Amino acid sequence: MNASARPLRARIRLDAVRHNYRYAKRLAPAARALAVIKANGYGHGAVALARALADEADGFAVTSVEEALELRESGIRKPILLLEGVFAPGEIHLADRTNLAMVIHSRAQLDWVVAARPERPLECWIKVDSGMHRIGLAPEDFAAAYGVLGRCPHVARLLAMTHFARADEPAHPYTEHQIQVFERALEGIQIRRSLANSAAILAFPQAHGDWTRPGLMLYGASPLAEVSSRTSALRPAMTLESALISVRDLRAGDPIGYGGRFVCDRPMRVGVAAIGYADGYPRHARDGTPVAVNGRRARIIGRVSMDMITLDLTDMEEARLGDPVELWGETIPAEEVARSSDTIVYQLFTGVSRRVPLLYQDAG
């Protein structure tokens, strides 16, 4: 039960997430798709998402054993991949007991798997660094790792994966370069492949492989730099909404909020909405960042505070205390808020803080 009367909440449309997952599958019809629900499902609630997708997802991907165990303890039986593998050899035991597949991105992880004595054979996804230069085996080390794990009696299934650095820029040649580096590393080896994040699912069909890994697109935001979710077939899953807790008329010359960043340039009507950076709203939102009041676009003026933001309601005669304010979602694309705050949608979604109640809706 939520006893708070503070009007802030994030409505999550589970039917939108299912729609977006199906769309990802339609774009890559020959591939299976791991729904990436790391970081508490990009802030949307991993358990609720996994349940909403339980009947149709081919599997899930998360960052850590802790995230995976939360899903297993909630009754999720589908395949789960640990995207960074295990962080210590002791975790292999947990992965074994709860049936988790793991990425192998380093020599150390490979040695841990070889030395492990699991009760059931393990599934390993060998990660090749095709050019992101973050984690992954060097391309020239792939064949040897494949050989070692292939001879390991307690490794049952092997896949090869890689991750793109610039797939959100469809015109940039780097993704094609990464595909070629990956394919050269795998030359002559029959193995299932996984390359595509959301952006590559949308923009690089030649990288769909056998398993895709959609993350951001499940939540309805466009992963492509140039495309807004408005113009795509994706449906926003999260609508972050609050309400006006103050509406006042100020005079020309009155400064608003900390530091007086905004000064009224004429008599202005100013509203305050109950949300701030402690809720995950970006503190760097500039003057002019859009919000919707009663479904109509308005703009932020003045610095974002810990628990409040200030809005220009001068042209909204009808705005009243208690009126709904959407921060992002069905009316205001989260991409616009991100752009206006020098951040990315990923950070907005994962930054929604624990004090924001998640309210689930499912139209089936």
Ligand SMILES: *Cc1c(COP(=O)(O)O)cnc(C)c1O
């Ligand atoms: C997070 C992640 C994804 C999903 O990326 P999106 O851009 O959200 O689609 C895919 N693969 C790996 C390895 C990841 O870490």
